[in-house]
Amino acid sequence: MKIAPGVIMYKISVIPGDGIGKEVMEATLHIMEAVDLNFDYEFTDAGDEYAAKSGIPLSEETIDIVRSSDSCLFGAAGESAADVIVKMRQELNLYANLRPVKSYPGTKSLFSNLDFVIVRENTEGMYSGIEEETEEGATATRIITRKASERISKFGFEYAVKTGRKTVTAVHKANVLKKTDGVFKESFYKIAQNYPQLKSNDFYVDATAMYFLTKPEIFDVIVTTNLFGDILSDEGAGLVGGLGLIPSANIGDKLGLFEPVHGSAPLLAGKGVANPSAMILSAALMLNYLDEVEEAKKIEKAVVKTLAEGKIVTRDMGGNASTMKMAKEVKKNLENL
Numbered sequence: 001m002k003i004a005p006g007v008i009m010y011k012i013s014v015i016p017g018d019g020i021g022k023e024v025m026e027a028t029l030h031i032m033e034a035v036d037l038n039f040d041y042e043f044t045d046a047g048d049e050y051a052a053k054s055g056i057p058l059s060e061e062t063i064d065i066v067r068s069s070d071s072c073l074f075g076a077a078g079e080s081a082a083d084v085i086v087k088m089r090q091e092l093n094l095y096a097n098l099r100p101v102k103s104y105p106g107t108k109s110l111f112s113n114l115d116f117v118i119v120r121e122n123t124e125g126m127y128s129g130i131e132e133e134t135e136e137g138a139t140a141t142r143i144i145t146r147k148a149s150e151r152i153s154k155f156g157f158e159y160a161v162k163t164g165r166k167t168v169t170a171v172h173k174a175n176v177l178k179k180t181d182g183v184f185k186e187s188f189y190k191i192a193q194n195y196p197q198l199k200s201n202d203f204y205v206d207a208t209a210m211y212f213l214t215k216p217e218i219f220d221v222i223v224t225t226n227l228f229g230d231i232l233s234d235e236g237a238g239l240v241g242g243l244g245l246i247p248s249a250n251i252g253d254k255l256g257l258f259e260p261v262h263g264s265a266p267l268l269a270g271k272g273v274a275n276p277s278a279m280i281l282s283a284a285l286m287l288n289y290l291d292e293v294e295e296a297k298k299i300e301k302a303v304v305k306t307l308a309e310g311k312i313v314t315r316d317m318g319g320n321a322s323t324m325k326m327a328k329e330v331k332k333n334l335e336n337l
């Protein structure tokens with residue numbers, strides 16, 4: 001391990017997880033070697049493969065390792081996503097899930113001018129984890145609290161202020177889910193009063209899904225509940241060239257966990273063809289979170305250059321490079337910035 005003298009050492013927990021998670025993590029850690037910072041990685045395990053060995057998808061020991069680190073890099077969990085990533089978000093109170101949707105040159109983006117962020121409530125809603133079998137079938141409980149709705153709204157507005165954005169949009173379905181999304185919408189506008197310098201508005205989730213296709217440039221910061229945010233971020237990925245490009249940050253008051261929006265992609269796993277960009281850009285979000293803004297920008301620039309040149313890219317970007325070959329190109333571009 002390279003150690004730069006006099007530079008802070010960040011303790012990073014690393015969970016490669018399942019499927020392509022392992023491949024894109026290896027690629028990303030290769031690129032991190034070219035970052036002018038010190039990282040002390042602690043590897044730990046979770047997911048389907050870990051469950052097959054140990055009987056449980058996520059151990060208390062893994063949660064403790066993540067809790068005691070400065071940040072966590074997470075690859076993917078397959079069928080055990082609910083018991084791994086959703087559980088970690090709840091246990092570690094990583095209440096805000098930030099998912100940027102950005103058009104980059106050289107990608108198959110449907111629009112060339114998109115740059116918006118989905119801020120998804122990460123601890124409750126449809127993913128509260130309360131499902132029950134009944135005689136007729138099954139039920140799921142959708143919990144929406146004022147506390148979590150105000151907290152995520154505040155996060156969205158603060159993020160807008162910090163990043164110089166102008167409009168914060170709440171996305172809900174309060175005409176049908178009158179009580180739960182009624183609380184969400186009311187909480188959003190309560191917090192909005194503290195930010196008179198920003199424009200605040202709201203749309204129904206179904207209308208939002210259509211606007212993504214017809215006029216996505218109207219969006220700046222979207223604040224929404226858990227399931228709606230999960231669905232809209234995949235739709236957002238479809239707008240700008242696919243899941244291989246979309247990073248995410250799970251942020252709490254004391255900790256951040258960074259993961260690509262794509263899952264374990266079992267059909268691609270083991271072939272070395274997964275696009276590493278989403279994981280690499282997740283590492284850039286981590287550096288931003290750690291206030292290493294210049295290093296974060298450099299990583300993004302190196303990815304953008306690689307995509308724009310379009311020569312050494314994976315097949316989802318129209319190339320034929322392997323995951324590791326594309327990562328080496330990003331690293332070369334980073335070193336030459």
Ligand code: GGG
Pocket residue numbers: 081085086230234261262263264
């Ligand atoms: N949509 C891509 C995917 O499969 N992501 C993994 C996943 O479902 N994670 C759960 C979540 O983000 O809530």
